[in-house]
Amino acid sequence: MSSEVRDLLRKYLPDYKSTRFGKIYTDTTEFMNIDHSDVIKLGNQHFLVLKNEAERRFGLVDPKYWVKRGKHLESGQPQILKLAFYEKFPMNIGPFKIECYRSPRKEARILELVKGDMRFMQGCSNNDEVGNNVRVLDIIRGKRLDIVVYNISVDHKTYFYEYFPDILEKYIGSCEAIKFLHDHDEKHGDVRRDHLWVESGTGDYRWIDFDYAFELYENPFGLDVFGLGSILIYLVGKANFTMQTLLDLKIEHSILETLNSGDYSVVIGNRVVNVRKIYSYIPESLNNILMHFSSSSTVYYESVDELLFDMRRCLKEIRGL
Template sequence: MSSEVRELVKKLMPDYSLSRPGKVFTDTTEFMDIDYGDVILLGDEHYLVLKNEMERRFGIEDPKYWVKRVRHMESNTPRILKLVFYENFPMKIGPFEIKCYRSPKKEARILDLVRGDRRFMQGVTHKDEKGNAVRVLDIVRGRRLDVVVHKIEADHYTYFHEHFPDILEKYIGACEAIRFLHNHDEKHGDIRRDHLWVEYDSGDYRWIDFDYAFELYENPFGLDVFGLGSILVYLVGKANITMSCAREAGMLECLEADLEPEDYSVVIGNRVVNLRKIYDYIPKELNNVLMHFSSGSRVFYESVDELLIDMTAALKAVRRL
């Protein structure tokens, strides 16, 4: 098969140098067998595989073998292919145990729903010869929002007063994008910091990765709402603040705070959400939003609409500082 791939490269990408021509795959079921130099054929379109994408969390990189960085050979442009991969796992948040699973069909539906909406990543879905729903994605040229925030060189007071108001306003827009999904009876399913990107050219906030789904009968959209809250806590604090990290960083204002068990997150129990106890200039209206995601909360947000009402009021309070 190497000669076939070599001829394809010569014909479609004559200026491209390929050190190891591989095989042509029309069936992507066994995605672990597909590697650098192989070609995936979807209909009449050819995609040259360059590498596996990586999952980067907690300082660790894990290969995502079902997600391939490729080059669309007919146009010589980069793309990402997400091949069909199923998994499921439980998640516990407060009193709720949630069944989470991966659904390629659900992501395909959302890609159709948000086509042309720049608040979301863009792409199309093609079936391989075995009927696998392969999602062909445009690459978002940008950087994760949390990385952008982390790299702002300012102490927290300066960050909060000079940078955070605009960040919060744009984040409210990102939350409105999730409300759009919910209004169409769809969930993002995996809302976390590394799935919200800031585009280089426009500065727009854009959501990526929609293939997780979940079952939470008490509140069908609840996990998305908790995810939005977790991102907000990070943005307000300019970090996820834990007492161990505070000690290592010498953050005296954290160490001197009179924190109680109910001041911590209901989602990840060692993260502080009652940030007003650490930074007393955080308006009460904003801290009240954060406290809905604390282990001590008796009332959780049931919808993005409820969250947006309080966040909009909080933005006005932040702007008045």
């Protein structure tokens, strides 16, 4: 098999330097076995595997062996291949119990739905010879929105007045993108801040990773709405506030002493939602949006439309219109 790979690379990548020539995989079921210098064949298309992708969260690196960074040999384009991987797990948010699971074919449907819509990652899907669905994704050149925000080197007050209005306006556009999915009876499924990227050059905000799905019978789109709220909380505070974070920021103890259990997130119990207690210049109307995601809230947003209505009104207030 190595000779076949060597012949492919000589044809399509004559300058490729490697001491290893792997196998050609037409069945991607055992994705853990597919590694550097192997080739995945989908129909008549060939993809050279360069490495496994990894997720970096909370200072840890978590390899994603079912996600391969590679190169499409016929075109020379770098691409990401997401192989079929299934998992299921429960999640509790306030009074809601949610069953979450991974669905490759759901992601394939969304890729088809959003083709040409640059608010989302782009790609296509194909099946390997045994029917595993493989998504072939274009690579977005850019950075996660939360990293872009974190790297704005100003104090919070300057950030809020000089940067946040433009960020909020573009974030509203990202929420409208999620509404587009809901209007077509689809869910993103894993709305969180590392899944919203800022593209270099254009500055466009773009959603990635659509393969999670969930069952929440009380509100079919509720988990997406909670995810949008969590991102907004980060954008308002320019950080996720835990008690340790607040101590590191040297927030006055007199302020910290005012925090109570109702000021924390209903989703992540140690995260402060009531940002106005930390920064008093946060408009009350904006803070009220954040408090819909607090453990003290008795009313949650039921749709992205409701969240958008309040955010648009707050944006006008912040801009002084």
